[in-house]
Amino acid sequence: MDERLPQFLHKPVQILWFDAQEFIVVTSTIFVAVVVGGLVGWSLIGVLLLFIPWKRTKPRGFIPHLAWRWGLLRLPHYPGPTQTRFCE
Numbered sequence: 001m002d003e004r005l006p007q008f009l010h011k012p013v014q015i016l017w018f019d020a021q022e023f024i025v026v027t028s029t030i031f032v033a034v035v036v037g038g039l040v041g042w043s044l045i046g047v048l049l050l051f052i053p054w055k056r057t058k059p060r061g062f063i064p065h066l067a068w069r070w071g072l073l074r075l076p077h078y079p080g081p082t083q084t085r086f087c088e
Contacts (some may be wrong), residue, residue: 021063022052 008015015023029048033041067073069081079086 019060021061022055025055025063026080028063 004029005059013020018026026048033044035041036044064073064075068075071081074080
Protein backbone atom coordinates (compact mmCIF):
# COMPACT_ATOMS: atom_id res chain seq x y z
CA MET A 1 0.00 0.00 0.00
CA ASP A 2 2.22 2.76 -1.29
CA GLU A 3 0.53 6.10 -1.93
CA ARG A 4 2.25 9.22 -3.13
CA LEU A 5 1.28 12.67 -1.95
CA PRO A 6 2.43 15.90 -3.56
CA GLN A 7 5.01 17.87 -1.64
CA PHE A 8 2.74 20.89 -1.32
CA LEU A 9 -0.97 20.12 -0.98
CA HIS A 10 -2.09 23.65 -1.81
CA LYS A 11 -0.42 23.67 -5.24
CA PRO A 12 -2.38 22.28 -8.23
CA VAL A 13 -1.19 19.30 -10.24
CA GLN A 14 0.76 20.59 -13.23
CA ILE A 15 1.09 18.94 -16.66
CA LEU A 16 3.60 20.79 -18.82
CA TRP A 17 2.81 24.43 -17.92
CA PHE A 18 -0.96 23.88 -17.51
CA ASP A 19 -2.85 22.84 -14.39
CA ALA A 20 -5.02 19.71 -14.67
CA GLN A 21 -8.23 21.53 -15.66
CA GLU A 22 -6.48 23.66 -18.27
CA PHE A 23 -4.80 20.57 -19.72
CA ILE A 24 -8.17 18.86 -20.20
CA VAL A 25 -9.56 21.94 -21.97
CA VAL A 26 -6.45 22.29 -24.16
CA THR A 27 -6.37 18.61 -25.12
CA SER A 28 -10.07 18.39 -25.94
CA THR A 29 -10.03 21.67 -27.91
CA ILE A 30 -7.03 20.60 -29.99
CA PHE A 31 -8.65 17.20 -30.63
CA VAL A 32 -11.89 18.81 -31.84
CA ALA A 33 -9.95 21.35 -33.92
CA VAL A 34 -8.02 18.57 -35.66
CA VAL A 35 -11.20 16.60 -36.35
CA VAL A 36 -13.17 19.63 -37.60
CA GLY A 37 -10.25 21.30 -39.37
CA GLY A 38 -10.31 24.33 -41.61
CA LEU A 39 -11.31 27.78 -40.47
CA VAL A 40 -13.47 26.45 -37.63
CA GLY A 41 -10.52 24.50 -36.21
CA TRP A 42 -8.26 27.54 -36.33
CA SER A 43 -10.93 29.67 -34.69
CA LEU A 44 -11.19 27.10 -31.87
CA ILE A 45 -7.44 27.38 -31.33
CA GLY A 46 -7.77 31.19 -31.30
CA VAL A 47 -10.54 31.03 -28.70
CA LEU A 48 -8.37 28.69 -26.64
CA LEU A 49 -5.49 31.20 -26.75
CA LEU A 50 -7.84 33.87 -25.39
CA PHE A 51 -9.48 31.56 -22.81
CA ILE A 52 -6.32 30.40 -21.00
CA PRO A 53 -5.11 33.89 -19.89
CA TRP A 54 -8.67 34.82 -18.88
CA LYS A 55 -9.03 31.59 -16.88
CA ARG A 56 -5.77 32.25 -15.03
CA THR A 57 -7.26 35.44 -13.57
CA LYS A 58 -9.99 33.35 -11.91
CA PRO A 59 -9.66 31.27 -8.70
CA ARG A 60 -8.91 27.54 -8.68
CA GLY A 61 -11.90 25.33 -9.41
CA PHE A 62 -13.49 27.90 -11.72
CA ILE A 63 -14.14 25.51 -14.64
CA PRO A 64 -16.39 23.04 -12.75
CA HIS A 65 -18.40 25.94 -11.34
CA LEU A 66 -18.69 27.44 -14.81
CA ALA A 67 -19.94 24.09 -16.14
CA TRP A 68 -22.45 23.97 -13.26
CA ARG A 69 -23.67 27.48 -14.08
CA TRP A 70 -24.21 26.49 -17.73
CA GLY A 71 -26.09 23.35 -16.66
CA LEU A 72 -23.48 20.90 -17.97
CA LEU A 73 -22.58 19.49 -14.54
CA ARG A 74 -24.50 18.68 -11.37
CA LEU A 75 -22.81 19.31 -8.05
CA PRO A 76 -24.11 16.85 -5.44
CA HIS A 77 -26.18 18.35 -2.61
CA TYR A 78 -26.34 21.77 -4.29
CA PRO A 79 -29.36 23.41 -5.92
CA GLY A 80 -29.47 23.86 -9.68
CA PRO A 81 -28.06 26.95 -11.39
CA THR A 82 -31.51 28.41 -12.09
CA GLN A 83 -32.63 28.17 -8.46
CA THR A 84 -33.12 31.64 -7.02
CA ARG A 85 -34.12 30.68 -3.46
CA PHE A 86 -32.91 27.78 -1.35
CA CYS A 87 -34.33 26.69 2.03
CA GLU A 88 -32.39 24.13 4.03
